[in-house]
Amino acid sequence: MTHETSLLSRGLRLLIHPSDIAAMVTLATVGSTSLPASPSSSKSVVSSATTSISPIAPQSVTSVTLGQTGMTAIDQMYSPSGSLLSVLKPIQIWERASNDALTTLMATNFASRSSSFGFKYLGAALLERFKNGTEDSDNFSQSIIQFAPDAEPSEILETITRSQLHTRAENQVSLKIQTVGGAQVELTLGSQENGMALQVQVTGGTLTEADRNALAKLSGAFQDAIDGLASDPPRLNLTGLMQFDSTVLSSVSLHTSLTTDKGENQILDFNADSKQRSVSTSGPIGSMKVNVDLTNPTIIGNAKQQAKAVDNYLKQFDAAQKRGHGDATLMAMFKDAFVGLNSNYPALTAQQRAEAVVTPTIQLNQLDRSVLTGLADFSASVTQNSELSNPYRPNERDAFSYQLSQDSSIKGRNQLDRSITQKQQSNLTASYHEPLTANQKLELSTELKSQNYYYHQIKDEASSAAAISYEKGAVVHASLIQSASQSAQLQKYVLGKLTEDKTTSRQSSHSEDFLELFKASTQGNDAKAWLDSYLGQQALSAINDMVFLQPDPTQLEEQSKEKNLALLVS
Numbered sequence: 001m002t003h004e005t006s007l008l009s010r011g012l013r014l015l016i017h018p019s020d021i022a023a024m025v026t027l028a029t030v031g032s033t034s035l036p037a038s039p040s041s042s043k044s045v046v047s048s049a050t051t052s053i054s055p056i057a058p059q060s061v062t063s064v065t066l067g068q069t070g071m072t073a074i075d076q077m078y079s080p081s082g083s084l085l086s087v088l089k090p091i092q093i094w095e096r097a098s099n100d101a102l103t104t105l106m107a108t109n110f111a112s113r114s115s116s117f118g119f120k121y122l123g124a125a126l127l128e129r130f131k132n133g134t135e136d137s138d139n140f141s142q143s144i145i146q147f148a149p150d151a152e153p154s155e156i157l158e159t160i161t162r163s164q165l166h167t168r169a170e171n172q173v174s175l176k177i178q179t180v181g182g183a184q185v186e187l188t189l190g191s192q193e194n195g196m197a198l199q200v201q202v203t204g205g206t207l208t209e210a211d212r213n214a215l216a217k218l219s220g221a222f223q224d225a226i227d228g229l230a231s232d233p234p235r236l237n238l239t240g241l242m243q244f245d246s247t248v249l250s251s252v253s254l255h256t257s258l259t260t261d262k263g264e265n266q267i268l269d270f271n272a273d274s275k276q277r278s279v280s281t282s283g284p285i286g287s288m289k290v291n292v293d294l295t296n297p298t299i300i301g302n303a304k305q306q307a308k309a310v311d312n313y314l315k316q317f318d319a320a321q322k323r324g325h326g327d328a329t330l331m332a333m334f335k336d337a338f339v340g341l342n343s344n345y346p347a348l349t350a351q352q353r354a355e356a357v358v359t360p361t362i363q364l365n366q367l368d369r370s371v372l373t374g375l376a377d378f379s380a381s382v383t384q385n386s387e388l389s390n391p392y393r394p395n396e397r398d399a400f401s402y403q404l405s406q407d408s409s410i411k412g413r414n415q416l417d418r419s420i421t422q423k424q425q426s427n428l429t430a431s432y433h434e435p436l437t438a439n440q441k442l443e444l445s446t447e448l449k450s451q452n453y454y455y456h457q458i459k460d461e462a463s464s465a466a467a468i469s470y471e472k473g474a475v476v477h478a479s480l481i482q483s484a485s486q487s488a489q490l491q492k493y494v495l496g497k498l499t500e501d502k503t504t505s506r507q508s509s510h511s512e513d514f515l516e517l518f519k520a521s522t523q524g525n526d527a528k529a530w531l532d533s534y535l536g537q538q539a540l541s542a543i544n545d546m547v548f549l550q551p552d553p554t555q556l557e558e559q560s561k562e563k564n565l566a567l568l569v570s
Helices: 018-028 101-112 122-128 153-162 209-217 219-230 303-324 328-341 350-358 366-370 515-522 527-532 534-546 553-562 565-569
Strands: 003-008 011-016 045-048 062-065 084-086 091-094 140-147 171-179 184-192 195-203 249-259 265-273 276-282 286-293 377-387 398-412 418-434 453-471 474-494 497-513
Touching: 101 122, 101 140, 101 195, 122 184, 122 195, 122 209, 122 219, 171 209, 209 219, 209 249, 219 249, 219 265, 276 328, 286 328, 303 328, 303 398, 303 418, 303 453, 328 377, 366 534, 474 515, 474 534, 474 553, 497 553, 515 527, 515 534, 527 534
Parallel strands: none
Antiparallel strands: 003 011, 011 062, 045 091, 091 140, 140 195, 171 184, 171 249, 184 195, 249 265, 265 276, 276 286, 286 377, 377 398, 398 418, 418 453, 453 474, 474 497
16 A cells, blocks of 8 residues: 545544655645646645655654544654654645646645735636647636644544635635536635645536637636736736637626635626626625616727717716725726726627628617717716714714716617617715814824814716607707706814804806708718718717716816817818
8 A cells, every 4th residue: 555545534644654744744834836737636645845755664653643632633653663753744635636737837836925815827727728728627726724733533523524725715716707608617726824726617518619719719808807906005906807709608797705815705796698798796895886788789889989978977986085085905906896897898799790680770870970979878886985084073974985877878770760868877975074274184083173174065967868860861850968966065174163153055067059050961972971071080080089078167167168069161
C-alpha cells in the first residue's frame, strides 16, 4: 500500500508510507507550483508540509489517526525505531492530484493571494481552455483547503463534506453562458483565507467548435471584469462581456459576491442577451442598478450619436453628484455600468431579421432621429446608504438618491402614418452636513459645542418629451417640451441652535415647435438637397442637442436662447 485517505465516522485516518512523504511535501508546500502528476482520480489528496525527510524502508508503515482519545489533532510522526521524523506543518487538502496548468496557477495564486481575491489570470485561463479542449475535458473541478496543525478533526471533516469553497466561499464568482445550440457553460471561482476552488460545468448539450472559439474569445473580458472588481476602488469593467458573438452565444450572466478588506460584502449581478442588459450592485457604500431595453432597436442611432448621448448623460451624473455631495466611488461604478451597457449594442439576430421581413418595421428618417437621443431605452438608479452623522439630531441623515430613465414609443399603421415619442426624466434627492467655514473640521457629537454646521436638503426634477408624427407621409406634428425644477433647503446651526432656515427654489420650462422647419425640409423640389446641405445638417444637430435632459433651470433658459432655430432656417 502506498497511501490512502478515508473519511471515518470517528475522524480522519492517514495511512502514509514513509517513502511517499517526500513526494507529498511537494504538493503541500504553500506557494509551490510544482504539483505531482497523477492519473485522473476522484480521491482527495491529504498532505502536510514537512522539512527534508529521508525515506525509510518500504516495508515500514506509520499510521496516524485523528480523533483518538489522548492524541492531538495533528501529531508528530515517528519512524518504527522511535526517531522523530518531523513536526507537521499546515495541512493542505487538494480535491484531486494533478499537475495541469490550472492547478499550478491555483497553487501560485493561493501562495500569494495578493490581488484579484486570488483569481488573477484564473478567469481567463478557465475560458481559454475551451479553445483546444474536448468534450472529455469540458467538466473540471479543483480546490485546495489549508488548516493549521492543531485544527480540530471535526472542522476538517465538516469543511470537506459541505464543499463550501465551490458554493459559499467568502469570495465567489460565477459566470454562466448559454449557447444558441442549448448548452450551458458555468464557471465558478471561490476563495477565502484557508482555501480556493474553481469549477467548470457544461450541461444541456455538446459544445461545437464555434461555441468553443466564442467562449475562448471572452477570456480577456472575464478576467477584466474580475480585476476591475478587485481594484481599489472597485470598477465595473463589463464592456467586453457584452461583445459576445450573438450568432453563437445567446446570453451571458455574471454574479459575484466579494468581501472587502474591511469584511464588508460587495455583490454584483450582470445579465446580457439580445433583448436586455442589466447590472445591479449592492455594498457598503450603497447600491445602483441600470437596465437597458434592446427590444426596440429602431430608435438606436449611429455610433457618433450614441457617443454624444453618453457624454451628455455623464455630465449630468457629475452635476448630480456635485450638487448632492454623492460618494465619488459609487458614482464612478454607476457611470461604468451606464457606459458599458450603452456601448456596443448587438446587431440584429437572425430571428429578429426574419421577423422584420414578415412584419416590416417602421423605418426612421433624419428628422425622426434628430428628436431622439440615439440610445436604447433604459432605467437607472444609484442610492447611497444613508448615514447618521449627527448623533445629536438623528433625524438628519446624509443621503443621496438619483434616478434617470428614457422611454420611447413608435406607433402607426405603416411608414406613411406613424408617430414617435421619447420621454426622459430624472430625479435627485440628497441631504448632507457641511462645516460653517471651509477650513473647519466637522466633528458632530452629542455635545452642543460640536453643533456648528449647515444642513442641506436637495430635491430636483427634470423632464424632456419629444414627439413627431406623420399623416400620408407629411409631418403634421413635431415638438419638444422640457422642464426643470430645483429646491434647496439650507439650515444653519450654531451651538445647536437653529439660526437660519432658508429654502431656494427655481424652475423653468421650455417648448419648441419644429413643425414649420420640418415641413420646409420635406416639401418642394429642394427639400432633400436642404436636408443634405451643411445648413440642414446643422439645424438637425442643433435640435438633437436640445432633446437631452437639462436639470438646471438656469441652463435650460440659456439653452433655449442659444438654440434659436429661426436663425438656422433663415
